[in-house]
Amino acid sequence: MGQVLHGSARTTEAVRRAIQLRQESVRAAARRYGVSPTTIQKWRARQTTADAAMGPKEPRSTVLTPEEEAVVVAFRRHTLLPLDDCLYGLQPTIPHLTRSSLHRCLERHGISRLPEMEGDKPKKKRFAEYAIGYMHIDIAEVRTEQGKLYLFVAIDRTSKLAFAKLEAEANRYTASDFLRALVAFVPYKIHTVLTDNGVQFCHAPRNRSGPTALYSRHMFDRVCHEHGIEHRLTKPNHPWTNGQVERMNRTIKDATVKRYHYETHEQLRVHLQLFVDAYNHARRLKTLRGLTPYEHVLQAWTKEPERFRLDPSHHIPGPYRTTALRDGFDDGGTTSPVGHVARRGMRVRTRRRIA
DSSP states (O other): OOOOOOTTOOOOHHHHHHHHHOOSOHHHHHHHHTOOHHHHHHHHHOSOOSOOOOSOSSOOOSSSOHHHHHHHHHHHHHHOOOHHHHHHHHTTTSTTOOHHHHHHHHHHTTOSSOOOSSSSOOOOOOOOOOOSOEEEEEEEEEEETTEEEEEEEEEETTTOOEEEEEESOOSHHHHHHHHHHHHHHSSBOOOEEEEOSOTTTSOOGGGTTSHHHHHSOOHHHHHHHHTTOEEEEOOTTOGGGGHHHHHHHHHHHHHTTTTEEOSSHHHHHHHHHHHHHHHHHHOOBGGGTTBOHHHHHHHHHHHOGGGBSSOGGGGSOOHHHHHHHHHHHTSTTOSSOHHHHHHTTOOOEEOOOOO
8 A cells, every 4th residue: 555655754654663663773773764863763752653744733714713713604504505605695794704715614614515405416508698688588377375477587698687577467468568668677778588489479389380470470579679679489398498587487486485475466576576676786696706687787887888778877776775685685594585575564474384
């Protein structure tokens, strides 16, 4: 078996063992093995032949105090957030905390890796890069105690700016109204929208060669044409092509209908609006290098102002609104502004989990 010795070692384990067993004088042993008398005395005083650890006796941080390290460990174990989200959440409290010092702290305490919740994950493919204004649109179904609603969701491929709206029906009229509302919501020009092949967005594939499709334009396409937007469709039976908005659907559901019970549609509408506002203005994303979606929009405005219809800084929430958004994301480590909703008097009850 090979030996692992430090770079300045002058002896091997066999030589060290011989030094310990031989009874000759220190000077004679030093001449025999070509080392100093101090080395002979050192190995004769030890009980083993292995190199001694030269590092600190107890691993500790040179950046964090013991109290700050305890705060980091408690925050990680309580929230189970990824490394970058922990960094963004702790930096206001510990300004000198860096990403590397946080990683080393988690490594020392054995909590650098989060437990796998969904088994093996598929390989992720990088999206093609587009200018700001490429929107992914999709529809999902949600329920309250009053009944069923349809959730229209749009997310920008580049800035991750999200927009959501609840409708009682999912048809070409509500889809067209959603697109008009989306155009009015974003401060920049939308150049492309990507949707699936649902009848809300286009003619059915089997009817696209018929006389109606040839001589009339779908209502959603007419709205796209009015605003100079290119309408793209996903490949049939390939929902992962529109994966960004599919993932946003799941994020919204996890923060709302899958976690809380709503007695009325209005409760869900208010909570949904608060969550989307908090996501756009307070949620820092790793894919945006630690920026929030709206901070990325402001950054794009300084670089490409010709793509914008109006100054996006005019849409930044005021001091009272900003406090509400921050409180929502600091509420128990969740990503849902439930604390603010509860303060508004809404009766939001946690749904009991069925074992």
